[in-house]
Amino acid sequence: MNAIDLNLLVALDALLTEGSVTGAARRLGLSTSATSRTLTRLRTATGDPLLVRAGRGLVPTPRAAEMRERVHALTRDARAVLQPEPAEIDPATLARTFTIRASEAFLEFLSGVLVMTLRQAAPGVRLRFVQKPDKNAQPLRDGLVDLEIGLLGTEAPEIRTRLLFVDRxxxxxxxxxxxxxxxxxxxxxxxxxxxxxxxxxxxxxxxxxxxxxxxxxxxxxxxxxxxxxxxxxxxxxxxxxxxxxxxxxxxxxxxxxxxxxxxxxxxxxxxxRFNISAIWHPRLDADPAHRWLRDTVAGVCRAAYPR
Missing domain, CATH: 3.40.190.10 (Periplasmic binding protein-like II)
Structure with missing residues (x-):
């Protein structure tokens, strides 16, 4: 990790975009001298002059011109990775596969309604229903199951739950x-x-x-x-x-x-009476797409079995 400084990638993107140390310094919020020192570090790291004097300005070397779009894309992706996900999503644009573990009874009496509700809101979402032979939490821990529906029977302390309805x-x-x-x-x-x-x-x-x-x-x-x-x-x-x-x-x-x-x-x-719950692993707690799935499942159950 000591050999990698992602700040250099951001600085390189600014320098190649502006074609000027002064312009890059303004974009980065740094002094001109600090940006000049960063350009020196970039030349050492890449083994290429990158920007060379041409009259009163700077022009990119062939390698710098070749890497300009790639550097910009890498910087954009790095910023996206290191930013919080939006709290809300647009289900219509969601493309994802969710694996749901549920009993045969749930599949027979509610899976059709759930599928149609999800398809109307998110046509890019796919569902995979799998059998529920036991209440073992390991498939949730291993990421093999995104959501389980049924009686809470696991003693796994980290598992998250949400009451769907009370049954009798x-x-x-x-x-x-x-x-x-x-x-x-x-x-x-x-x-x-x-x-x-x-x-x-x-x-x-x-x-x-x-x-x-x-x-x-x-x-x-x-x-x-x-x-x-x-x-x-x-x-x-x-x-x-x-x-x-x-x-x-x-x-x-x-x-x-x-x-x-x-x-x-x-x-x-x-x-x-007994509680029927939605059950998931905390790794998915803050995932907006999974939160939307949980809300949708809860809405379907609430409509079918009002309290």
Missing amino acids: RVGVARTGHELLAGGITPERYAACEHIATSRDGSFAEPIDDALEALGLRRSVVVVVPGFPDAMRIASQSDLVAVVPRSCLGNRMRPGEAGPAGLQSFELPLALP
Whole structure:
């Protein structure tokens, strides 16, 4: 680093642009003598006279004339690198690829809206959705994932989060299921056959603890990896499932029949609500493009699931 002085590059740009020590000194805010000494240093560094006397003025050597545009471009780029990024960006001019890690449920019910919103505002932006097999923060740390959407499950202390919406669990069953006729009690609910959703194949879900507290147990006969799978099976069988309210989208309210012959219902048990968050690494905290992406995702979720 001691062999490189970027101030010389700025001075060289001024000298080649002005073709005059006096003019370059005025541009640089230096004295004429200081600029003259800088020209001497530049001649030593480049091994070329750069500017030579011609009458009462100075003219560039062939090498100086050849490097003039390159030096100007380098100086401009160096200034751009060493300046703060603008606080705001114009999404219409943004050209970037963002990698988002999200659950299958988010992809099914919100990815289409998010894609269309981003495409309308920023046609130069590309999205890459990747699967979310776990809550490991390493892909965020390694820069493989720009934004994660879901439950915060990592203990990585540096990770940044933003609440998108508060979710809760509801039940779903096919339209016309006998459970939906009359009041749904814990006993009637537990007496049904059930679908569990688990990435690791577990038959247990949070609702089992609530049932056990009442001395009840349910019979889980199918385990699937994702909530859309549970909803699909429930709509075509006599099995019932528990899914996040967000999985219903805006197409179906609890107690109302929805598409594909599926109806949701309020669970007869008190279960805790849970936060769905945007999760990212602090290296992207101040990046205006990433901040715009976070704001857009938050806006889409807020519109779909108002608090």
